[in-house]
Amino acid sequence: MKTFSKSSHLRNVLAKNKLSGKTIAFVPTMGNLHEGHIQLMRQAKKMADIVVASIFVNPLQFGANEDLESYPRTLSADKEKLFTEGVDYLLFPDVEEIYPEGMDKQTLIVVPALSDTLCGANRPGHFAGVATVVTKLFQIVQPDIAIFGKKDYQQLAIIEKMVKDLCMPINIVGVETARDVDGLALSSRNGFLTEEQRSIAPALHQTLLECRDAIACGFDSYQALEDYCTEALKHAGFEPDYFSVRDAETLQAVTCDTEEIVILAAAKLGKPRLIDNVTLTLNPSQDWGMLAVH
Structure with a gap:
């Protein structure tokens, strides 16, 4: 080289x-x-x-x-x-x-x-x-x-x-995002986490997965999910910047034309600011009239 x-x-x-x-x-x-x-x-x-x-x-x-x-x-x-x-x-x-x-x-x-x-x-x-x-x-x-x-x-x-x-x-x-065995997305900033913070950090990815699972099961009040997950992160010890459900292509609010969503989060855990995301392809047969657009 x-x-x-x-x-x-x-x-x-x-x-x-x-x-x-x-x-x-x-x-x-x-x-x-x-x-x-x-x-x-x-x-x-x-x-x-x-x-x-x-x-x-x-x-x-x-x-x-x-x-x-x-x-x-x-x-x-x-x-x-x-x-x-x-x-x-x-x-x-x-x-x-x-x-x-x-x-x-x-x-x-x-x-x-x-x-x-x-x-x-x-x-x-x-x-x-x-x-x-x-x-x-x-x-x-x-x-x-x-x-x-x-x-x-x-x-x-x-x-x-x-x-x-x-x-x-x-x-x-x-x-695709490389992860540790507990789900934490690999990042250069992970090295700044204390031992206690490192034990908490995987909760960011877990919360994203729980949000995705709820949507996959038909829960379509995205604002309510965002609020709930933000509070869950705070309770775990994070300082969330945002937790948001978006159209994966435009990064704008989900609409009836959205085919794939991305759920994104950014939160501080002590000094480091951690980011992560998960995606979900929406079922074309889903009743779009029930979608909550925010």
């Missing part, structure tokens, strides 16, 4: 691979790699000739009171994991390489509607930071395929729409 800190050097190498007809899969990360990231690398390896990963803790997507400085950075361990998985190239740029004129003068990519709700409502500017850095990385790597985890469901939806709207010739692939 070759590591590049300069985007132009990586671009030159990848151009030669493209000229020889090789396909390129790209997995952007912020490092501190865990099994969830490794699954993304393995999917990339299956789908393309060349696998490129990046590690860049993007300051543009962090708010003023968020954990930019304390975000875990484990480059040596990350490189070893990437090498073991057969990743061909790693891009590891510094902030000046990505934002040479500073972030204040950076052109921003904003995906409307999808960015203003859920995590976007509580983290203003976050998804503009994500969309902007992903666009820049796509321009550097120019991949045929880009791989993302479904744990960050809203982020994946935003990137899919951005690629479509900007006519980027990139196939965006979502990979």
